[in-house]
Amino acid sequence: MQTANPLAILYRHRDLVIQFTRRELELRHKGSRLGHLWALLSPMMMLGLYLFVFGLIFGGKFGVLPTENFFDFALALFLGLSLFNFIAEAIAVGPTLIVNQPNFVKKVVFPLEIIPLSSVASSLYYSLLSVLLLILLAPFSHGGLTWEALILPVLIAPLAMMALGIAWALAAIGVFVRDINHLTAFVSTAIMYGSAIVYAPARVPASIWSVLRFNPLLILIDQARRAVLWHAPVGLQELAYAYICSGFVLAIGYGIFAILRPYFAEVI
Numbered sequence: 001m002q003t004a005n006p007l008a009i010l011y012r013h014r015d016l017v018i019q020f021t022r023r024e025l026e027l028r029h030k031g032s033r034l035g036h037l038w039a040l041l042s043p044m045m046m047l048g049l050y051l052f053v054f055g056l057i058f059g060g061k062f063g064v065l066p067t068e069n070f071f072d073f074a075l076a077l078f079l080g081l082s083l084f085n086f087i088a089e090a091i092a093v094g095p096t097l098i099v100n101q102p103n104f105v106k107k108v109v110f111p112l113e114i115i116p117l118s119s120v121a122s123s124l125y126y127s128l129l130s131v132l133l134l135i136l137l138a139p140f141s142h143g144g145l146t147w148e149a150l151i152l153p154v155l156i157a158p159l160a161m162m163a164l165g166i167a168w169a170l171a172a173i174g175v176f177v178r179d180i181n182h183l184t185a186f187v188s189t190a191i192m193y194g195s196a197i198v199y200a201p202a203r204v205p206a207s208i209w210s211v212l213r214f215n216p217l218l219i220l221i222d223q224a225r226r227a228v229l230w231h232a233p234v235g236l237q238e239l240a241y242a243y244i245c246s247g248f249v250l251a252i253g254y255g256i257f258a259i260l261r262p263y264f265a266e267v268i
Contacts, residue, residue: 050077088192094174098112099178123163156224201213201218
């Protein structure tokens with residue numbers, strides 16, 4: 001009998017996880033002449049766009065560095081969006097992950113848990129490339145780059161947990177509620193504006209901040225900017241809270257997936 005422990009399932013089928021992740025990466029660039037080169041070109045083009053629109057035209061600032069210019073602002077914005085897009089993609093593709101794989105659903109012994117995991121893993125790959133690009137450019141900003149940036153993996157880990165929990169939950173719910181796919185764009189945009197991606201948390205009115213400060217995504221993105229670009233100490237209490245929330249999302253997401261999984265074949 002198959003164990004209900006998701007870690008044991010994923011470890012047992014680790015080779016299949018790697019195979020499906022590679023498949024996801026290949027499908028993204030299938031038929032493209034430049035192939036995986038787009039994984040670097042796309043974030044570079046987006047960074048250039050942010051520099052022009054938000055930096056030069058709107059003159060945006062986060063107001064943390066006294067010498068902040070449009071390049072510093074663009075890097076902070078780019079880092080926030082790179083991390084947020086990891087979650088946004090889980091929300092966007094989650095509802096269709098199982099629905100689009102009917103052949104695997106009908107195979108009783110196939111571990112369906114790996115389908116959302118491979119999707120999240122491929123998204124993580126692209127997010128890490130964007131973060132790598134930012135790290136390469138950070139030394140040219142006013143804040144520079146210090147050893148504090150080494151804490152980034154500690155900040156990205158709970159994001160991965162959160163994304164996987166969301167993907168598992170939406171993949172299962174999407175089998176039964178097809179309309180949920182029409183809500184993901186709105187939900188993703190609402191989360192973006194509620195996570196201080198394009199503005200500094202300090203600019204939020206106190207009445208609104210009393211609610212937003214509990215958003216773990218906002219905390220992780222703000223802490224990442226502090227560590228990489230602004231060289232401020234990472235709040236251990238905030239980090240612990242983010243890990244607890246991410247673990248909760250992961251557990252709830254898998255719980256929903258495990259409960260609904262026996263009924264997938266009947267619906268699909």
